[in-house]
Amino acid sequence: MSLIQQQKEFQSSLAEWYAQAQRPLPWRKKPSVYRTVVSELMAQQTQIKTMLPYFDRWMHRFPDFKTLAAASEEDVLKHWEGLGYYSRARNLHKLAKAYVAASPKPRAREAWQALPGIGPYTSAAIASIAFHEPVAVVDGNVVRILARLTCDTRTFKSNGEAVKAFTALAEDVVAEENPGDHNQAMMELGATICLKRKPLCTICPVAGFCLGRTSAELDQIPKIQRKATKRITVERAWALEGNAILLHRIPESAGQLAGQYELPKLKDLHLPTPKTKPLAIKTRSITHRRIKEPIFVVSAPKALPDDHFWIRFNDLENITLSGPHRRWVGELTKVANKQST
DNA sequence: AATCCGGGGCT
């Protein structure tokens, strides 16, 4: 028996479980096109628990497309600060403007996918949840569930390749009547039952359909190759003058992190690596890169390179520091004060 | 197809 042959039974088992087991998330309680769009954008590469407080604050400040479209970009970014992937906020802002201007309003998946920040996953989510279009979402959860249901032991070269490999099956299995709930149920199952490390098969509502359940290596399905992590070092400057700190403003033309401020790179200031011990050494990981960032106390060159500015500490709240730099400046201000007194 | 964006949570 294949999953396709048992499609109806699979769908109803999943739906029955979802009806009673789903988490009470704010966009489920009070659905609307706008709330669906915001929740899906916020949820990209972000765990639900992390985004919940942001979602509530966002809805309070920008309750609908019109309010969001009329807001300043600065205001929009302030409400996203700390969530990461800031292009999502810019795209959501652009999307709101496009939506307000659009006539007729987008409904079909294809129309949504033409909007900024909306790709295959998000367009399917919006079309199915808000407009009952029978299309399947294929995210990491869905890939994992389908690979296990079919006991697919192949090794995939990338996440993208795995998504591609399971899209057809996902489309075949999606429930025609209530695709939005079906899609959310699949993701809910992946998030709460079909866990990556320790799948909870004993309480799984669709264990009876699962060919992988008896496999000793179920927790290794699907196999997706990871890139080796690259290590790089970026030396940064901690330069103070009076009650101001030297920061670099990433140009609008940058495309990524445009308009945000960061601690200057020593290289951009044309300064050599100081002999002194750095004020702090920060490390962070972004996808497959591990970045080490020593921050040195330096005195700035007299002639500042382009896009470098002295920002008074009192004005820091009025600018957007890129995520980690915001934390570092707050933290190091205290450290630097202690060292100087 | 490869690379970049960023936090927090979890083991």
Place this chain on the structure above:
DNA sequence: AGCCCAGGATT
């Protein structure tokens, strides 16, 4: 420390 997460845009 390392890995993962309701991905998309750019090159």
